[in-house]
Amino acid sequence: MEDLRRYLYQTLTKVEGLNSILISDHDGVIVLKAHANKSSEQNSNYKHSFISEFNSASEQAGKLELGKNKTVICFYTNNQVVQLNCSRFLITFVASEKANTGNILGLEKVLEPLLKDLQAIQFP
Amino acid sequence: MGACCSWCKEEDAYAAVDQERTHLLIDPDCNNTSVQRGGIPEDYHYGSLPKESEEQAGLNRILEEISTNVIDVGQLHNCIDQQEVIERQNLYCAKLQIVPLSSVANTIVSLRQMPVCLLKDVPGPEKVLSRNIGLPENYRHIMACVNDIQRHLSMMSVEHKGDLVVPF
Numbered sequence: 124m125e126d127l128r129r130y131l132y133q134t135l136t137k138v139e140g141l142n143s144i145l146i147s148d149h150d151g152v153i154v155l156k157a158h159a160n161k162s163s164e165q166n167s168n169y170k171h172s173f174i175s176e177f178n179s180a181s182e183q184a185g186k187l188e189l190g191k192n193k194t195v196i197c198f199y200t201n202n203q204v205v206q207l208n209c210s211r212f213l214i215t216f217v218a219s220e221k222a223n224t225g226n227i228l229g230l231e232k233v234l235e236p237l238l239k240d241l242q243a244i245q246f247p
Numbered sequence: 248m249g250a251c252c253s254w255c256k257e258e259d260a261y262a263a264v265d266q267e268r269t270h271l272l273i274d275p276d277c278n279n280t281s282v283q284r285g286g287i288p289e290d291y292h293y294g295s296l297p298k299e300s301e302e303q304a305g306l307n308r309i310l311e312e313i314s315t316n317v318i319d320v321g322q323l324h325n326c327i328d329q330q331e332v333i334e335r336q337n338l339y340c341a342k343l344q345i346v347p348l349s350s351v352a353n354t355i356v357s358l359r360q361m362p363v364c365l366l367k368d369v370p371g372p373e374k375v376l377s378r379n380i381g382l383p384e385n386y387r388h389i390m391a392c393v394n395d396i397q398r399h400l401s402m403m404s405v406e407h408k409g410d411l412v413v414p415f
Contacts, residue, residue, distance in 0.1 A: 124343040124344050127343060148271040148335070149271075150332075152327075152335040153336060154339045154343070183318045186316055186317075186318050187318075244342050244343070
């Protein structure tokens, strides 16, 4: 598990301004997470309902005849939240507002091996 | 709350992949977030006569399709209770302790090495540009040379030798 956390943390450090990466199920229950520092950890104690809102919003957005929705990017006053739908998992990136959103989206490819390992887990 | 209606013509295109509502747990205790989709009644047997008239069945099917395709803003507020969240987190944590790391173990070394690239993204370039950088050691020498050049340029004069424009 430490290796998974370390991998996630190393991925986090690849983009400047990225504060947290949260991997959760589609109900917003955290499976794995990494934070850049203590303050970002304290700031990102989101309710699972906040994370799972993506799930509902994505599902409804998929009905707009624009194809299946995959990513939701939200900009708030001080930070941005990028959420990706990766099969059984939901990846949430929390970054500062000036962080490069394109680079954050590019981390999906970096996280592929991690997700591959997580996919292998047989949840009862 | 408003509701919009949309027809999804390619609804089978993603049938094979996991949907937004796919659970990690095969039989989670809490199913209150799952989409209630109607279907064939449980007591229906293929080959037997349908209980409802064909017209009624057709209407039901249309109703199902509409309810599936309606953009329901009220659906945005689904959540599971805190107790289940804690239980699931503990379960995930226990599972992660024994996960075999094949892909991550092979990649973790290469991840430490920064990729070789000519261009690198610099978020917030004003910070870098406004940084007080140290001047190069030969800065004084460069400035002395520039001053010397300027002095020589100011001393340059043109000596008249003849008309520049002459008649043919």
